[in-house]
Amino acid sequence: MSQRPAILYLASKLRQEAFRLLERELSRRGLQDLAPAHGDLLFVLLHSGPLTMMELARRTRRDKSTVSALVEQLATRGFVLRRRDAEDGRRVVVDLGARARKAAPELMRISAAMNRRMLQGFSAAELTQLSELLLRALRNLESE
Numbered sequence: 001m002s003q004r005p006a007i008l009y010l011a012s013k014l015r016q017e018a019f020r021l022l023e024r025e026l027s028r029r030g031l032q033d034l035a036p037a038h039g040d041l042l043f044v045l046l047h048s049g050p051l052t053m054m055e056l057a058r059r060t061r062r063d064k065s066t067v068s069a070l071v072e073q074l075a076t077r078g079f080v081l082r083r084r085d086a087e088d089g090r091r092v093v094v095d096l097g098a099r100a101r102k103a104a105p106e107l108m109r110i111s112a113a114m115n116r117r118m119l120q121g122f123s124a125a126e127l128t129q130l131s132e133l134l135l136r137a138l139r140n141l142e143s144e
Contacts, residue, residue, distance in 0.1 A: 007137070018114060025110045031103060033077050041070055042079065042100055042107065050095035052085060079103075 019036040026034050034042075040060040045051065048059065057067040071094055074080040078099040085091035096104075119127060 014118075018118065021114055021117070022110065025113070029106055029110070031106070034079070034103075034107075035073075038070060038074055038079070039107075039111075041067065041074065041094075042096070042104075045080065045094065045096050045100070046104055050093050052091045052093055054091070056094055074100075 022036045026032055044059045053064060053067055057064045071080055075082055078097050081095050081097045082092050085093050
């Protein structure tokens with residue numbers, strides 16, 4: 001009888017090792033005040049432009065209180081800017097700050113290098129299958 005792989009354990013270890021590598025690379029490049037947890041927010045803002053806190057939370061699939069804390073850290077460090085929404089003063093809009101715009105090319109290089117390292121030796125077909133399977137597993141967990 002074959003034993004099923006411990007998928008959740010492996011996914012957790014993969015995340016742990018990826019974060020360890022990211023922290024090392026960020027530190028090596030003088031960006032030690034960024035944490036891997038900041039990456040989702042910066043990535044979304046880089047590709048989407050300014051967003052309200054609610055939209056940023058939705059797109060990063062994090063709760064608003066977590067996003068608020070991360071945005072506070074990033075704002076304090078000069079990576080994002082916050083302003084009141086011109087249409088609705090109750091909403092806060094978040095955008096990339098000068099420091100994030102300057103660091104963006106380096107962050108993209110770090111991300112690309114990590115992906116190359118993690119996925120080395122996989123064929124194109126395996127990468128397609130891996131992506132499809134991981135997306136299916138994610139959808140299964142999100143369905144409730």
